[in-house]
Amino acid sequence: MADWTLKNIYFLSLMSLGYIVGEIAHFLINTSTRAVAQDIHYGDQACFRNLTVNVSENSNVTSCKDLDQQEDCVQHDHCSWDYNGLGLQYQILAGPSFIAVFTICCVIIGITSDNFVKVGRNRIMAVGVLVFSLSCFLMGFSNSYWQLVLLRMGIAAGESVCRPVSGSLITDIFSKGARGLANGILSWGVYYGYGLAFVIGIYVTQADILSYGWRASYVLSALPGFVLSILLFLTVSDPKKDEDNDSLEALNTASSPETLATPDEEEKSFLAYLKILARSLCSPTIVLLLIGACFRHTAGYCWAYNTRPYFQTYYPNFNLGLWIFACSVGGGSFGVFFGGYFSDKIVSNHSLALLRPHAMGLGRIYRLFSSLCHGTLYFKPPFAFISLILYYFCAETWFAILFTVIIEVCPTEVKSAMIGVFLFIMNNIGGNLPVIVDPLAKSMGYREAIYFVWPGCVGISSVMFFVASIPLWRQARLSQL
Secondary structure, eight states: OTTSOHHHHHHHHHHHHHHHHHHHHHHHHHHHHHHHHHHHOOSOEEEEEOTTSOOOTTSOOOOGGGOOSHHHHTTSTTEEEEEOSOSHHHHHHHTHHHHHHHHHHHHHHHHHHHHOGGGOHHHHHHHHHHHHHHHHHHHTTOOSHHHHHHHHHHHHHHHTTHHHHHHHHHHHHSOHHHHHHHHHHHHHHHHHHHHHHHHIIIIIHHHTGGGOTHHHHHHHHHHHHHHHHHHHHHSOOOHHHHHHHHHHHHHHHHOOTTTSOOHHHHHHHHHHHHHHHHHHHTSHHHHHHHHHHHHHHHHHHHHHHHHHHHHHHHOTTOOOHHHHHHIIIIIHHHHHHHHHHHHHHHHHHTOHHHHHHHHHHHHHHHHHHHHHHHHHHHSOTTTHHHHHHHHHHHHTTHHHHHHHHHHHHSOGGGHHHHHHHHHHHHHHHHHHGGGGHHHHHHHHOHHHHHHHHHHHHHHHHHHHHHHHHHHHHHHHHHHHO
């Protein structure tokens, strides 16, 4: 229990709360896009019921949602033509404008936190929290689409600090036996943040606080981040920084010119490192896992970016805020802990032969997940949420299992770099590819487009994860000979 001191719990709490605020800022546009679009004017337009005109429930009037042309819509007093919060501009705002900056900054932040220890990783984390909080705060005062895009990039740059810096700090703060639980608590930030984004984006916007509408949800969401930034900067310290300061003098004393590597030796060593990294990245198992992960990430982001617009389009009168919060927090939290526990069992056995069934298991499990995706889209709420919470209960185990397999099959000297490159490729493809929902929706319908991308990509990932088990099976057989 030495790991769970008040000091460590406090530090972990600050990092987790910062992650929650970052994820709220990340997903808030997905839950408030219609209100934002109708104020800022971006994306597609559609015909809506004019709530200022009283229409009897028994009166025989044309349904506004069935009118897809502006000239037809405006002919009816009980209908109005307005922005629906969808379209290519929304998909770019939700996906590429965030993902492109997020992935590049993740690499930069990772290098910075590893090589500039004197700065202190707690301070790097504090600056990141300040950046995404300020960007979210200023989004509440935006008056144009491109201001929204630039500030979304600011949120991405700030949030890119959370996972790499917090993960490395947890490694130094907690022992090996406690890191799984600590990382699980940190990962709650994703699910609590995503769930709270629905609660805040829906209910705070509807409350119309001080007549600010959707703007109040952005301003209020950002305020806790400013406090957390100050606390991270002033009340905690980087344990690695303290250790390095103590050992620097001893290291300088022990070093001599004879023991230092020459520039030529360092260059040869770096080239050998790159060759090992390239060879590992091109191995059949890694390539197949990467393809499967890209499809899985595409599916996840497709649903995350289109959850609120989907229910607004097909079930406009259903209040989904608390339902999504329950699914995300309940299902996602379970998935994180189960995936971590499952991964610990894999690593504790230290057997390559055991990795094949886990990669194969990902394939078999994801065929079930694909059917649960279909159920969410097929059934009407609240029954759709039964499929969704079952999906969340199991689907979030994939991340921990996937990276356990990657770590175990890669050479020790390139594990960190391999994970960084894997995340960079996976996020750039999986985070940007959901923009295809818009052109697909225009050709086959919005629900059909989500069917195609979400369950479809989950199904493809199941095949790729299953195929990835074949090279592992061959490696296991060779190792037993």
